Amino acid sequence: MTDTWHTVPLDLQHVRGALRLEPTDRGVAPHRLPAWAVEQAADPQLTMVEAQGAGVRVALRTAATVVELVAHRTRVTYAGAPARPDGSVDLVVDGEVVGRQRSSGGSTTELDMVTGQPTFIPGEDFTASFAGLAPTVKDVEVWLPHNETLELVEVRANGPVEPLTTHQRTWLHHGSSISQGSNAARPTGTWPAVAARLAGVELINLGFGGAALLDPFVARTMRDLPADVISFSLGINIVNADVMRMRAFRAGLHGFIDTIRDGHPNTPLLVVTPLHCAIHETTPGPGAFDPEALAEGRLGFRATGDPAEVPAGRLTLETIRAETARIVAERRRTDPNLHLLDGLELYGAEDEAAHPLRDSLHPDAETHRFVGERFARAAFADGPLG
Incomplete structure (x- = not known):
């Protein structure tokens, strides 16, 4: 398998479960509601959760042996309460969950549960790397954390990629x-x-x-x-x-x-x-x-x-x-x-x-x-x- 990286296009053919992809300075941010709907809600709670990646996954067909996701996460924590565990990035190959890596770094907004006052703490991108995949053509899905906001910076593989086609309902x-x-x-x-x-x-x-x-x-x-x-x-x-x-x-x-x-x-x-x-x-x-x-x-x-x-x-x-x-x-x-x-x-x-x-x-x-x-x-x- 070549060591040349092939970039997965960050579009709705490859990012399933999202309704739109918002361009950002880093890459794209998946959303699960149209922009007009978020504007009508005018609700910080909905604005936060619709941008979290429940059910969102990057889907491709490839013979690559390595697939990597580079992303920047945004989390919300509550002052005085235990932080939620880091989010999980799951790898599914031909329908089977075969890998898992934790998210890390990123930006955190800490909320004071009494006053509602937020404190913003910046952080770095993280890379989830899945290696050792079989060198045969396969369906690959990289599932994003369901309870964190991720900006997708880059998704790459060490082999050619194409969109995953499905005949599922x-x-x-x-x-x-x-x-x-x-x-x-x-x-x-x-x-x-x-x-x-x-x-x-x-x-x-x-x-x-x-x-x-x-x-x-x-x-x-x-x-x-x-x-x-x-x-x-x-x-x-x-x-x-x-x-x-x-x-x-x-x-x-x-x-x-x-x-x-x-x-x-x-x-x-x-x-x-x-x-x-x-x-x-x-x-x-x-x-x-x-x-x-x-x-x-x-x-x-x-x-x-x-x-x-x-x-x-x-x-x-x-x-x-x-x-x-x-x-x-x-x-x-x-x-x-x-x-x-x-x-x-x-x-x-x-x-x-x-x-x-x-x-x-x-x-x-x-x-x-x-x-x-x-x-x-x-x-x-x-x-x-x-």
């Missing part, structure tokens, strides 16, 4: 931080990535931490994207952000489905209700950091709403599940390609003892794995997206 999914992959250990280990790989589908992951809020601009984005099957998981962010009451939720859910149907009138569409989360099952939001957990040096969350206000329209996970099921059943009379999956089938109260939500909100790596396996069976192998 495209699965478009939208959800919260759980769908984005919070607390998963690696980008191929988020539950949507696990499910997609088991089902043999091409994933576009529109999971946005703290930002699955029935936003119309997300629905319009999904309306306009090509997809063979579509799903969205909703509820937890609506409750813990305390952004609406039942009347608004009801209209918002109908409108979200209506907009997707404007572009995908007959595409199988699966609505997933919330996974079990004890703090919000019967207690409304808003959610907040748990001061007792912070005092112990760990990150945790709690619910601060009043259950007595639920009859007046304050939302909990239980009321969202019930109303979502009612709306989907009602709409199925004229839309047989609309389906419901109860999130408790993916992670229910009985799972909590063996697989607790360590911060009271997000699944750990093992839980992501079995949620992905359960989704692959329920939605693809035995279900409406199969």
Whole structure:
């Protein structure tokens, strides 16, 4: 194999799972929402998470024995709380995960959880190098960290490269931080990535931490994207952000489905209700950091709403599940390609003892794995997206 480096073009033919690539001084920054949608949100949380690489991977076909990614990462940490582990860059060859390297360096924004004041700490690029690959033509995917922002500086191989062609169906999914992959250990280990790989589908992951809020601009984005099957998981962010009451939720859910149907009138569409989360099952939001957990040096969350206000329209996970099921059943009379999956089938109260939500909100790596396996069976192998 030649020692000559061949540069992989940083375009949407080679960078899968991104909707756009923003030119930067270093290279390009992948994004998972159009610029107009980010502008409409005008929300720092969404601006941060849509630029993180959940489901984004560089895909190529090559006989190279070495593939390298040069990138600059941007991270957010919280003062007084343990830093998240470094992100993972995963190498997938012919469908199998064969390598993993940690991200490092880069720029860090440290947030004071009391004042919200950010402190910026600059850093250097890092290189993830995967050597010792077989000198035969193969499909190669380099999966980017799901919870960090990366600017792609260069992707190179020591042999000629061409775009990876696929005949897999495209699965478009939208959800919260759980769908984005919070607390998963690696980008191929988020539950949507696990499910997609088991089902043999091409994933576009529109999971946005703290930002699955029935936003119309997300629905319009999904309306306009090509997809063979579509799903969205909703509820937890609506409750813990305390952004609406039942009347608004009801209209918002109908409108979200209506907009997707404007572009995908007959595409199988699966609505997933919330996974079990004890703090919000019967207690409304808003959610907040748990001061007792912070005092112990760990990150945790709690619910601060009043259950007595639920009859007046304050939302909990239980009321969202019930109303979502009612709306989907009602709409199925004229839309047989609309389906419901109860999130408790993916992670229910009985799972909590063996697989607790360590911060009271997000699944750990093992839980992501079995949620992905359960989704692959329920939605693809035995279900409406199969």
